[in-house]
Structures are given as C-alpha cells and as structure tokens.
Amino acid sequence: MNPVREVFGGFGVLLRGLAIVLRKPRLFLLGALPALVTSLLFLAALITLAVNLTDLVAWATPFAREWDTLWQGLLRGALSVGLLAGAVLIMVVAFTTVTLTLGAPVYDRIAELVEQELGGAPEAQDESLAAGVARAIRQSLGIVLVSLVVTVCAFLLGLIPLLGWLIGPVLTAVMGGWLLCIELTASAFDRRGLLLVSDRRRFMGTRRWRALGFAVPTYFLLAIPFVAVAVFPAATAGGTILARELLPETPQEPSTSPDSDPNPPETPQKPQ
Template sequence: MSALREFGSGVAVLGRGLRLWGTSPRLMLLGAVPALIVGAVFVALLVLVNGQADDLAVLATPFADRWPEWGRVLVRVGVGVAVALLAVLLTVVTFTAVTLLVGDPFYERIWRHVEQREGDAPADVDHGFWRGVLRSVGDSVRLLLATAAVGVCLFVGGFVPVVGQTLVPVLGALTGGWFLAVELTGFALDARGRSLRQRRAALAANRWRTLGFGTATWLSFFVPLGAVVVMPAAVAGATLLARDAAGAQDALARDAQVRQGGEEALPPPSSRRRPNEDRQGRGHRHQP
C-alpha cells in the first residue's frame, strides 16, 4: 500500500505541473510549440513502423508456420505487440530528448519559473552553450542506449505466450516512464550539479513516486495531442520531483556526515571508562 500511495503521489506531481496551464498559459503555450513540431514528425515515423508490425512478426517467427493455428496466432500477436512496444518505447524517449533539445530556451524558462515560485532556486551557472548542448546530447544518447537494451529484453519477452500480451506492455509502460522521468529532470538536477548517474540514484531513492510521475506522463503521450499539452507540464512536474529528490538526497548525506562526525569524536571503545572507574580505579565500582 505504501508503494501504491507513492505511485499515486507521483501521478499527482504531473497534475501539479498541468495546473500551470491555468496560472501561466502563455509560458505553457511557448513550451507546447516544440512538442507540436517534433511530435508531428515522430507520429508519422511511428505509424510507419507499426504498420509493418504484422509483417515483422511473421518474419521473426518462421518456426511457427507448422504450429496449430491458435498457437501461431498467439505467438505472432505477442511478437507484433513487442515490435510495436519497442518502436513506441524508443520513439517516446527519443521524442522527449529531441523536444527538450529543440525547445531548450522555452523549457528552461518553465523550469526557472517553477524554481523561483517554489523558492530556494539554484544559482545560475553558465557552462557555455556548446558545452551544455554536448552534455545534453551525451546524456540523451546514453539514456537511449539503455532504453534500447531494455526494449530488446521486452521484445524477447513478447515471444512468450500470454506473458507477451499482458506483462510485457505493463513493463514497457513502467520502463518508459522511468526513462522519461530521468530525461525530464535533467534541467533541475543538472543545475544542482548532478551527473546522469547521480540523477538516477536520486530518483531511485523514491522509485515508486518517480514511476508514478513517469508512467502517467508516458500514458498521456498516447492521447491525441497529449504530448503537446503535457510536455511543458511534464517539465514543470519534473522540476518539482527533482527538487524533492535532491532535497531528500542532501538530507541523507548531511545525516551521514553528522553520524560519522559523532562517531569519530568518541574515543575507541577500549579506551572508554565508566565514571565510577575513573573515581575508584580500573575494575573497582564505587560503593555508596
């Protein structure tokens, strides 16, 4: 139940981002423009790939040609679903990375607006335009490779009857949601000096909340024009998610330093004496 509550709180974070459409509509409209342009291209590519899913399923399962019809259909439906899921998984993560790159000035304004509204915003650090672009591209490529590796595993799972039609789509949504959350929190966590590995560690500390936010964002992209409306809200929600994750990680680090400092301040156990032993000598207790 605790995991479900955390998952629900992650979904609510996306809802908080969507509220910006009511409070800052002009800013959100600016953020919707890059998503609209990039989304049109990616939807066309996705339709093209998914239109070939059945043919690809037949090519990938020649061993099922002599199976009974029900078995052949079941396996090929699973493989077709896996092909479509792999294409969707790669498309959504790539779409997010490209949209953030193309719309960087707009999404940076949304991120900064949320930071300033919430207070305790990180200081502006100018890393240089090209250095920032190269770092963003590098992180996106690494995320895309990780997504492709997981997607291939899900594709293989599509060959398993029943599992390929039930469990694999669920795992695909959770996986896609996780990678979306890592990608979208880049603005806020980069500003706090977190590398890609540190971003993943910060989000993993509250995995179910991250999955709730990312999965809700992932599913909303499949609603007509959902990506256009949700993309700027997802940047705002990811900022809130990143602030909480970074704050919790910093608090744990401070607690660890305090505990370590306290332990170092004490003498070794072998050198400690009881108060009564200091008065009467080692091995003798004070008698009232």
C-alpha cells in the first residue's frame, strides 16, 4: 500500500470519528468530561506540589541542614526542579490512561455507537466485571511503564548535539502515538474476543502507516492542555473505526441445507 495514502487515510479516520461524535452533541460533551476532570485533577496536584515543594525538599534532605548556604541551595534547587519535571512527565505519560480509565463507561458507549452506526458489529464478549477491570488495569500499567521508558530514552537521546534534537522528538511522537493507538482500539478488539495487547499490536502491524497516520496527530493534539478535552471523544470514535479497518468483518454466507435445491423452481403466476 502507498505509505503516503495510508498516512492521510489514518488522519481521515480521526476526522470521521469527529464527524460521528459531533452528530451526537450530548455524547460528545459527556465524552469530554473525563478528560476535563483528569486535567483539573492533574493541575490541582501540580499546584499542590509547587506550593509545598520547599518543605518537601527540606524534609527529604535533612543531611544538608548544616551545609554551606550555597551548596545547600544548589542541591535543593536541583532536587526541586527534578521533582517538578518528574511530576509533569508522569502526568503527560499517564494522562491518556487515567482519562480512559475514569471515562471507561462513556468511551465504551461511544465505541458502541460507532459500531452500531457502521453496522456488522459482533455482540460484546461475556466477561465478568472483575476480570475485565483487572485486565484493563494490568494492561494500562504496562503501557504507562513502557511510555515512561520511551520518554526517558527520548529525553536522553535529545541531549546528543544536533542529531539528538531530531531523533528524540521523532521517537517520542512515533512510540507515543503507537502506544496511544493500542489504548484507543481496545474496545473494538475486546468486543471481538481479542483481549491481549499483542493482538492489537499484531493487527496494527499489518497497516502500520495507517495506524501511525491516525495515532501521531492524535498524540500531538492530546498533548495540548485542555485541547485534549475536545479531542478525546473523536479519538475514541476514530480508534473504533481504525480497529474495524484492521479487522474487516467477514461477510456471512447465506445458509442452505444439504437437501435444499440451490435453484428452486419459480412459483407459477396466476393467470390474469
């Protein structure tokens, strides 16, 4: 397949998802609510950390109490910056996962709406609530950990002069988008009994450029504060559309009994 056409087709999937949810304004606003709640929670946590940062750093470095003022300030200043940067990093990486977890019923409803509108969706798999929640938490934690590793590696690569300034952002965008796509397609894959992350990766690999064409722009849009509030419902719908394209529905053949005649005689017409 043409990579350029596939990339633009992937972006078109996001636009199609947006068109679907905009036709349901109430559902669109409901889908934006979890992202807004997560944004406000993270902002409140960051402000709380900043307000109490001095006391927290002083508590964590009692050994520096008797140090010279210059060295004490350098140590505690570096630790303060590191704590703030680490907190922001964790929030950026975990934002999508936390939002999808908080809004799971809403986003499942959006995915179900997309399935109904496009037609041909199978019935949801019969899985107990406890098993489903445990599996979702386990998979989400794994994705967050991988995201943290990728982000740290990209940051370290970015420290390399010249070349690193290009490799770091590209790696972050590609890997971050790929992991985001794994999360956004979960509902449609689960409905079809493909419950493992490896299942999603395998089918995404069959149309890698299309998956990235959808996921990378979505990743950048979700990284913009509060823009993500409006993008999340469209991204959820787009993820369902993409999953359907990766897993095309098999048309059902008409059933015939062994004894039936494949060419039944026509019913004679009554004379006028």
